[in-house]
Amino acid sequence: MANVIIDRVGKIYPNGFVAMHEANFEVPDGSFTVLVGPSGCGKTTLLRMIAGLELISNGEIRIDGKRVNEVPSKNRDIAMVFQDYALYPHMTVYENMAYALKLRSLPRDEIKNRVDSAAEMLELNHTLDRKPAQLSGGQRQRVALGRAIVRNPKVFLFDEPLSNLDAKLRVQMRSEISRLHNRLKATMIYVTHDQVEAMTMADMIVVLKDGYIQQIAPPLELYSQPKNLFVAGFIGSPPMNFMNVSLENERRLSGDGFSVGATEELAKLAVMQKQKELTLGIRPEDIHDRLSRIDVPPDRIVSGVVEVVEPMGSEVFVSARISSNLITARFRGDLIPEVGSRIELVFDMTRAHLFDKESGARLVE
Ligand SMILES: Nc1ncnc2c1ncn2[C@@H]1O[C@H](COP(=O)(O)OP(=O)(O)OP(=O)(O)O)[C@@H](O)[C@H]1O
């Protein structure tokens, strides 16, 4: 096992395209670190540089304290699991898992022990004689995991390994990989564009956009203290609501069609930025139905007209129109307002954020 240090790593592809700008972070030994971001942000590029499948244009990558820029992939002691499992179709499950060990000329008994133990861990014992075509998607994915496990690598790298699975299987495999991580205590770097996967699996999340790191933080910190509008909007579903606002007087923020009382802290931040345009950010779960609350401060109520209602069973997403703003709130499942009706929303301003509209940065003291 090992830590991985990404030290001012950049990537310029031969056509001149800069896919990564000076990425800097450390993946501690035994950590499960997730790289997340929208399509094209550079996740695969970064993972392939760590794997040695892509040249590093600038900076240095160190695995277990050793610079690996010039070390060929096969000598980096890493194992990679891809989105397409890339199993050998003509080999059995056993042979697929044993293959890399045979190439390394490990003794037969040692190979058998390692494959049996991985198969046991992944509940593949009954499928060892089958060919990949005779397996379900989830089983194939587990064979791909098994192939990585038997190698006992210093670092596991995953590139969207679950995206070919249906929704239910994805949830199941997600917890299997988490369990595997707890058991092996291995260093894992996991790429996904799915923020739910990132939130549920990671110790540490690295959010990327357009080749730039936006924020590095544990899941709940990312959720409650996003650094900028991009992170705030990317993490969380339905996403955080954003509204253009300005400071109306010392304690009120006003936007198109509404005005709401600010907390002392938000008011202070807004005063400090007085020349600038501001964006108010508030998550759907921090907006409540007036009727479900007692003792609501009157200055926290915002009135709108219900435009969309999405009942999910345990909860309902209600989108209300407030002039040009369409605001989504998350209510208890049995609080289903009628489309077209007027609704009073209570903003929990203690949980709201202010951002500098132009730079996108969240305002902090
Ligand atoms: N060989 C290449 N030459 C030039 N540009 C490339 C090359 N490979 C990737 N890119 C570009 O680099 C950027 C990052 O690509 P990358 O595959 O790392 O994105 P990603 O975050 O993994 O996206 P996805 O979620 O779609 O897999 C993209 O804009 C892509 O078009």
Ligand SMILES: [Mg+2]
């Ligand atoms: Mg990719």
